[in-house]
Amino acid sequence: MESFVAIDKKTESIRWQNIAYENALKPPLGMALESALLTTYSAEMPAIVAALRALGGFAEGEGKLGPRGLAQTLEQVRGRVKIAVQRGRLRSNTRARIAGILDQFVYEVGMDEAEGSWHPKMALVHFRPKKGAQLEDNDCWRLWMGSRNLVAAENAELGLCLESTDGRRGHDVQGLDEAATWLAMRSGYDEKAARTLRLQLTKLRWTLPEGCYTVSLKHHEGQAGTGKLPDPPQRIDEVIVVSPFLDVSTVRTLGKWGGDSVARTIVSTEEWLSKIEISSASPLAHYARVLAMSKPEEADEAIFGDALEEMEEENDIAYRRLHAKLLGVRHGKSCTLWMGSANATERGWRGRNVELTAKIEATVQMWRGLENWTNDLREVDRAALRTLIDSETETQKKLNQERNRLAAAWDAKLVFEGDRTVLVANSDLHPHDLAVELSVRLLTHPDMKVWPRGQDRLVLAQTRLADRTAFVCVNLRHIDGATAEWVQCCMVDPPLGDDRDTAAIGEYLAARGASADS
Numbered sequence: 001m002e003s004f005v006a007i008d009k010k011t012e013s014i015r016w017q018n019i020a021y022e023n024a025l026k027p028p029l030g031m032a033l034e035s036a037l038l039t040t041y042s043a044e045m046p047a048i049v050a051a052l053r054a055l056g057g058f059a060e061g062e063g064k065l066g067p068r069g070l071a072q073t074l075e076q077v078r079g080r081v082k083i084a085v086q087r088g089r090l091r092s093n094t095r096a097r098i099a100g101i102l103d104q105f106v107y108e109v110g111m112d113e114a115e116g117s118w119h120p121k122m123a124l125v126h127f128r129p130k131k132g133a134q135l136e137d138n139d140c141w142r143l144w145m146g147s148r149n150l151v152a153a154e155n156a157e158l159g160l161c162l163e164s165t166d167g168r169r170g171h172d173v174q175g176l177d178e179a180a181t182w183l184a185m186r187s188g189y190d191e192k193a194a195r196t197l198r199l200q201l202t203k204l205r206w207t208l209p210e211g212c213y214t215v216s217l218k219h220h221e222g223q224a225g226t227g228k229l230p231d232p233p234q235r236i237d238e239v240i241v242v243s244p245f246l247d248v249s250t251v252r253t254l255g256k257w258g259g260d261s262v263a264r265t266i267v268s269t270e271e272w273l274s275k276i277e278i279s280s281a282s283p284l285a286h287y288a289r290v291l292a293m294s295k296p297e298e299a300d301e302a303i304f305g306d307a308l309e310e311m312e313e314e315n316d317i318a319y320r321r322l323h324a325k326l327l328g329v330r331h332g333k334s335c336t337l338w339m340g341s342a343n344a345t346e347r348g349w350r351g352r353n354v355e356l357t358a359k360i361e362a363t364v365q366m367w368r369g370l371e372n373w374t375n376d377l378r379e380v381d382r383a384a385l386r387t388l389i390d391s392e393t394e395t396q397k398k399l400n401q402e403r404n405r406l407a408a409a410w411d412a413k414l415v416f417e418g419d420r421t422v423l424v425a426n427s428d429l430h431p432h433d434l435a436v437e438l439s440v441r442l443l444t445h446p447d448m449k450v451w452p453r454g455q456d457r458l459v460l461a462q463t464r465l466a467d468r469t470a471f472v473c474v475n476l477r478h479i480d481g482a483t484a485e486w487v488q489c490c491m492v493d494p495p496l497g498d499d500r501d502t503a504a505i506g507e508y509l510a511a512r513g514a515s516a517d518s
Helices: 045-055 066-077 097-105 176-186 191-202 248-254 270-277 304-310 364-375 394-409 498-512
Strands: 005-008 013-016 031-040 081-086 106-109 122-129 140-146 159-165 205-207 212-221 238-242 263-269 289-293 326-331 334-340 354-363 413-416 421-424 436-442 457-460 471-478 483-489 491-493
Touching: 013 364, 031 045, 031 066, 031 176, 045 066, 045 081, 045 097, 066 097, 066 498, 081 097, 097 106, 097 471, 097 498, 106 483, 122 176, 140 334, 176 191, 176 212, 176 354, 238 248, 238 364, 248 263, 263 270, 270 289, 326 364, 334 364, 354 364, 394 436, 394 471, 394 483, 436 457
Parallel strands: 031 081, 081 106, 238 263, 263 289, 413 491
Antiparallel strands: 005 013, 031 122, 122 140, 140 159, 159 205, 212 354, 238 326, 326 334, 334 354, 413 421, 421 457, 436 471, 471 483
16 A cells, blocks of 8 residues: 655655545455445445445546446445445435435444434455455455545545555554454444454454554544543654644643643634634643634535546645544654544544544654645634634524434334335424424435424335335425435335346436446
């Protein structure tokens, strides 16, 4: 795998590399996918397809996938991939009905976001040699973990990629087998599959990125009070904190690491830096440099095929929206980095979020790459931060609260009958706020239908086999016009099988034209 840090020989500058996430999922030459577990807080349909096509051997920069290529990819990865996402954080971003069959890959983790979120970002992939390959006995495993959700938005992210290697040359990664197995159990693996996974992982050794001495993983299980911020090293010369979301107590604690003589830098968004600055504690005073980037974005609505093309990345894109999370300490000619999914918040490190974090001991060259990145960012005036206004309206906050509550309580089942489809709820799924209206549609149908209050079922249009899916689009509309929309998974009756996939793919190929791959 490519190293974490690259040195530009012309300028002798050290920079961290920009490597496409999808390329970390692509099978090595002569190998094919055996299984993959992807965990993410949020996900979008085009990004799911991009991940599946990479796992099927078709990575970024290799041209358009095409209808037949998409059909072949889905066939190759069927039954081999599980994507665990926070319930209520799946978006469609497509008008293509073929997206309905992606339900077989998605597993929703039903955490109530009022208390804590499913927040780890990981891809654990197992490859096997193809039949007739030169080294048929050597499997390959790859682990990616970091800050990136399974979305198409182009934010500044941070990730670590490890690949298994021969035991004599590789390194142990402490905590990897325990963390991966626990996340697998929460992602719907049964006990037998989880035990098999752990047994396989305990036998592996890994290649570390250039400049890394050791790497260890730790997962936070989402039990309040069971996690904590890392213990700071005894010697600290510099501190860098990178996080798009902050809270006062965590920023204050990190601002005291190492005492008054330590040079500290914090990188966040103006919105959250402002919230910290206007607090009575004013912990930003402990940081010599306060740097800002734009808040992370979500991808715009896009047609399915176009979104795949738009997700091609170039190595020199200057990402200006922040989503990376990192705590870094330099001590002499080495450094310690904690990176992964946890923001610099109580909820991320000590609260009820499920998180995954890597601790990396590395050379000072790794630190110089991080420093050079921060040197390109904009320093903000703390006084100006006190004048910023929260961009999120009260209505939007209320809608988000309703979405989180409804997503956590969702227990609806889709019943496919001969002449109609019925959505049946076992509990009251309507918004508590009487100013908010609930509407629902099948992902494969365009028309939203209002779900009247007091009713436990909603009759939808007749659904052909090719259009059947476990996905429904849920829409909340406030009386003032503000909306929130997401995709929800449902139980289905009767179960969806291979015949649904065959019908949907056949119709998709016929509609797009068999020659579209040329």
